[in-house]
Amino acid sequence: MAVYTEIPFADAAALLERLNLGTLTDLRGIQGGIENTNYFVTSEKDGATHEHVLTVFERLGFDQLPYYLHLMKHLAGHGIPVPAPAADASGEVMHRLLGKPAAVVDKLRGHSELVPTVRHNEAVGAMLARLHLAGRDFAMSQPNLRGLAWWNDTVPVVMPHLEDSQRQLLQSELAHQNHIASTPAYAALPRGPVHADLFRDNVMFEDGTLTGFFDFYFAGNDTWLFDLAVCLNDWAVSHGDPAIDGEHQPELAQAMLTAYQRVRPLSAAERSLLPAMLRAAGLRFWLSRLWDWHLPRDAAMLQPHDPTHFERVLRARATEARNLAITLLEEPALAA
Ligand SMILES: Nc1ncnc2c1ncn2[C@@H]1O[C@H](COP(=O)(O)OP(=O)(O)O)[C@@H](O)[C@H]1O
Numbered sequence: 001m002a003v004y005t006e007i008p009f010a011d012a013a014a015l016l017e018r019l020n021l022g023t024l025t026d027l028r029g030i031q032g033g034i035e036n037t038n039y040f041v042t043s044e045k046d047g048a049t050h051e052h053v054l055t056v057f058e059r060l061g062f063d064q065l066p067y068y069l070h071l072m073k074h075l076a077g078h079g080i081p082v083p084a085p086a087a088d089a090s091g092e093v094m095h096r097l098l099g100k101p102a103a104v105v106d107k108l109r110g111h112s113e114l115v116p117t118v119r120h121n122e123a124v125g126a127m128l129a130r131l132h133l134a135g136r137d138f139a140m141s142q143p144n145l146r147g148l149a150w151w152n153d154t155v156p157v158v159m160p161h162l163e164d165s166q167r168q169l170l171q172s173e174l175a176h177q178n179h180i181a182s183t184p185a186y187a188a189l190p191r192g193p194v195h196a197d198l199f200r201d202n203v204m205f206e207d208g209t210l211t212g213f214f215d216f217y218f219a220g221n222d223t224w225l226f227d228l229a230v231c232l233n234d235w236a237v238s239h240g241d242p243a244i245d246g247e248h249q250p251e252l253a254q255a256m257l258t259a260y261q262r263v264r265p266l267s268a269a270e271r272s273l274l275p276a277m278l279r280a281a282g283l284r285f286w287l288s289r290l291w292d293w294h295l296p297r298d299a300a301m302l303q304p305h306d307p308t309h310f311e312r313v314l315r316a317r318a319t320e321a322r323n324l325a326i327t328l329l330e331e332p333a334l335a336a
């Protein structure tokens with residue numbers, strides 16, 4: 001479940017009224033997600049029915065949210081299918097409900113594809129590249145708050161909860177990522193606003209067609225390659241069966257990479273650092289899952305994901321990443 005804050009009907013109705021979205025007719029808590037309180041809201045305006053998503057932010061504060069909400073607005077304005085946030089009469093897109101920050105965004109059609117095919121991965125790869133290009137003239141900047149600085153702060157916090165082999169993996173990977181971040185090749189990576197959490201459950205499809213990317217609340221300015229690596233580690237690995245969980249799925253990875261590069265070919269620096277970024281993306285989500293698992297801020301408020309899946313992903317990427325990336329990038333279709 002993901003309704004941490006119960007929103008009274010009257011409060012939601014008053015907010016919709018203020019946003020000129022009509023009269024609230026239905027308010028349904030959404031069972032899904034782990035970070036925020038989400039409701040589907042239905043309203044009537046000028047004889048038509050409208051659907052939106054009302055989010056109350058449980059972790060993020062009033063300082064960080066403008067970046068995410070304005071990025072969504074910017075991308076939607078540039079033709080990327082992203083839920084646009086509703087503004088009040090003064091143009092403000094961040095609102096307040098029960099003392100917490102809140103937003104109302106367009107409801108996307110369709111559902112998530114948890115077992116994607118090559119077609120789904122092609123659609124996501126192409127749209128991700130379009131998103132990166134569309135973000136180039138976004139005026140605001142905010143670091144990826146789950147980036148290297150957070151990894152360095154958080155590794156010592158989770159360390160006491162781990163077994164020796166896990167400690168070793170975490171420490172050596174952090175050292176590797178600190179080294180990579182200091183190299184000229186890393187400095188040469190193109191960057192801009194990135195989603196940074198574009199997992200299968202943050203993309204909608206309807207009848208096989210991509211209808212949108214959502215949940216931008218881990219977005220930030222970072223390398224485009226890191227964003228692509230986050231996607232590859234979720235959309236192109238095995239899930240579920242413990243015997244193969246976390247294994248690379250070459251056909252799915254190839255589909256995403258090829259489609260991405262048709263829109264924006266990777267630079268030489270990006271091609272050389274794909275293995276390192278696949279590891280970085282594995283580390284990022286293993287670490288956040290460990291942190292949620294072992295150090296819940298409030299047990300009643302969090303539904304942590306299983307960290308072991310990303311431990312497997314990281315171990316696999318750390319041992320195979322170089323060969324894997326070389327194979328992927330040597331495909332004739334991708335040769336520069
Ligand atoms: N804009 C949207 N359009 C349609 N459904 C949405 C939208 N935003 C959220 N949802 C639904 O709410 C669920 C939880 O949202 P999510 O952003 O993943 O929550 P959290 O940030 O708490 O992890 C999603 O799985 C999806 O079903």
Ligand SMILES: N[C@@H](CCOP(=O)(O)O)C(=O)O
Pocket residue numbers: 033034035197199201202215285288289305
């Ligand atoms: N995608 C992350 C967790 C973030 O949760 P979300 O529901 O907001 O996408 C993970 O799988 O660890």
